[in-house]
Amino acid sequence: MNAPVLRATRRDAIATVVITAVSTVAIAGAWFTADIRGAHLDSADTPVTEVTALTKLPTSVDEAFRAENKNPAGIARPLTAAGLTIATSESGARALNADGDQVWEYTRDADPLCSAGVAWGKVVLAFKTGRGCGDVVSLDAASGTYADTRSANNSESVVAVSSNDRVGTVSNERVELWRSDLVRTVEYGNVEAKQEAEHQPHEECTIGSALTRTELLAVTDSCPEDPESTFLRLQKTSPEDSRKPEITKDITIDGSGARLVAVGQNAAAVYIPGESPRIEAYDTSGKKISSTKVEPAPDLVDSPSPYAPATADLPHHMTWFDGNRLYLFNPATLKVERVVEDALGTGIGLGDRLVAPTRDGLAEVDWATGKIRRTVKVDRGGYTGPVHLQRAGEALVEQRGDEIIGLR
Numbered sequence: 387m388n389a390p391v392l393r394a395t396r397r398d399a400i401a402t403v404v405i406t407a408v409s410t411v412a413i414a415g416a417w418f419t420a421d422i423r424g425a426h427l428d429s430a431d432t433p434v435t436e437v438t439a440l441t442k443l444p445t446s447v448d449e450a451f452r453a454e455n456k457n458p459a460g461i462a463r464p465l466t467a468a469g470l471t472i473a474t475s476e477s478g479a480r481a482l483n484a485d486g487d488q489v490w491e492y493t494r495d496a497d498p499l500c501s502a503g504v505a506w507g508k509v510v511l512a513f514k515t516g517r518g519c520g521d522v523v524s525l526d527a528a529s530g531t532y533a534d535t536r537s538a539n540n541s542e543s544v545v546a547v548s549s550n551d552r553v554g555t556v557s558n559e560r561v562e563l564w565r566s567d568l569v570r571t572v573e574y575g576n577v578e579a580k581q582e583a584e585h586q587p588h589e590e591c592t593i594g595s596a597l598t599r600t601e602l603l604a605v606t607d608s609c610p611e612d613p614e615s616t617f618l619r620l621q622k623t624s625p626e627d628s629r630k631p632e633i634t635k636d637i638t639i640d641g642s643g644a645r646l647v648a649v650g651q652n653a654a655a656v657y658i659p660g661e662s663p664r665i666e667a668y669d670t671s672g673k674k675i676s677s678t679k680v681e682p683a684p685d686l687v688d689s690p691s692p693y694a695p696a697t698a699d700l701p702h703h704m705t706w707f708d709g710n711r712l713y714l715f716n717p718a719t720l721k722v723e724r725v726v727e728d729a730l731g732t733g734i735g736l737g738d739r740l741v742a743p744t745r746d747g748l749a750e751v752d753w754a755t756g757k758i759r760r761t762v763k764v765d766r767g768g769y770t771g772p773v774h775l776q777r778a779g780e781a782l783v784e785q786r787g788d789e790i791i792g793l794r
Contacts, residue, residue, distance in 0.1 A: 424495035425523075426478075429530035434489055436469040436528065437779040442737045443750050447762055447793040450781060451486020455790040458501045458512075460545030460556070460694030462707070462774045463732055464790050467504040467527035469779030473790060474502055479511055481530060484781040486792055490530025497521060501555050503548035506566040508533050510553045512540075519544045519555060522568055536568040539578050545694040549598045552623055556596040556692050561605055563598060563623055571624045574605060574631045585630040591617070595693045597649035598623055602670065604654035606639075606646055616644035618656060620670055635672040645686060645693040647706040648715045655720040657683055657708070665713070667720035676721035685709030696774065698732035700740060703753060707732050707772070712742055714753060724756040731774035731785070743773035743784060748793075764793065 455464065455473045465472035470481040470489055478493035479502065492511065500519035501512035508524040515521045520540030524533040541557030548554070552571065554563035560575030576589040591607040594616065598604070605619045618637040625632035641658050647665065648655040653675060655667040663683065667676040685708050686693065696707040703714040703723065712729035713722055726742055728749065733742030739759065740751040747764035751757070766773070766786065774785040782793040 426493050428491045430490045433529035450792040450794040456788050462696035464776040464783045464785045466776045466778040471778045501546045503553035518542050534568040561596045595646040597646045599649045600651050647695045648704045653720045678722040683708035700735040731772045733775050
């Protein structure tokens with residue numbers, strides 16, 4: 387018996403037309419509303435070859451280039467990667483070589499840049515959409531070509547947080563970190579549209595600061611049940627379930643307003659304000675391992691919340707600029723070992739010396755003694771604000787206000 391022959395009827399034809407039309411409208415609508423529709427990428431023709439990095443402070447420097455650089459909240463230093471300087475704006479970012487020439491550029495028409503970071507040889511850019519600061523793209527630093535993307539709900543107002551291993555955002559409500567493929571590894575705080583109840587242990591608390599390094603995420607928050615205390619939460623950057631934080635230690639700090647200023651692999655340091663300010667460090671067991679009386683920190687007076695400290699790593703120290711002076715911490719214990727009183731911001735390590743911006747120029751400081759060995763003059767044209775230094779290949783790059791200046 388032969389199978390019946392199926393013939394299309396007029397009703398089938400009409401249904402096909404309707405389905406096709408609806409699908410076309412849906413696809414077009416998705417394209418027109420997609421965040422990526424307004425993106426523009428001008429990548430490098432060929433990836434740049436990273437030049438040999440500067441290893442010692444020159445005897446003199448001159449201005450090689452100047453560019454606008456409006457870093458998102460939480461970023462004090464110039465962003466650099468693959469020997470390039472990453473100049474940011476409200477619409478995106480562009481990479482500049484040591485002469486200030488553009489290598490690549492990524493911008494969006496409507497979505498403002500709200501966070502950024504560099505890690506894994508990539509530049510990570512987060513844009514604000516109708517879902518908060520949660521539309522993220524990573525680009526190969528040397529070429530500007532696409533690497534990874536993610537899109538999820540996030541807070542409206544955030545500050546950047548990053549390490550060599552993670553990039554993420556911090557707000558008063560929540561912290562989240564992403565790994566190299568932009569998959570979220572942890573979220574902590576008051577999470578919107580949570581999939582499971584009771585995963586977040588302190589969602590009623592207000593986050594004041596967060597820092598991360600390797601497998602440690604440190605967060606300070608304040609909670610309604612004890613407003614006169616600050617809580618330091620030490621937790622894993624990669625819990626078994628990213629939606630459920632694994633807090634290894636809860637530490638209660640006497641006094642409100644304590645903020646993180648340094649983090650190591652096994653310790654975290656907080657600045658505690660008050661009549662007699664101090665910096666205290668705690669290890670991952672919760673033990674206080676150092677306490678140092680310090681001067682009041684201008685950077686923390688009426689600072690936005692959450693607080694994003696101006697930090698930088700040296701070969702043998704972690705550093706924090708408090709608005710008036712530069713602190714050098716022992717990397718293991720986070721005990722304050724040196725204070726550079728004349729610094730205008732964070733510096734870099736060149737050879738076996740710290741190079742820090744001062745009013746006179748760039749000071750070469752012996753980090754073992756804190757003594758200034760020599761100073762290279764820099765003409766800043768009357769600029770008197772904070773100056774944060776970075777290295778991009780053979781260039782030194784200063785952040786002055788909303789500008790970056792390349793020095794060679």
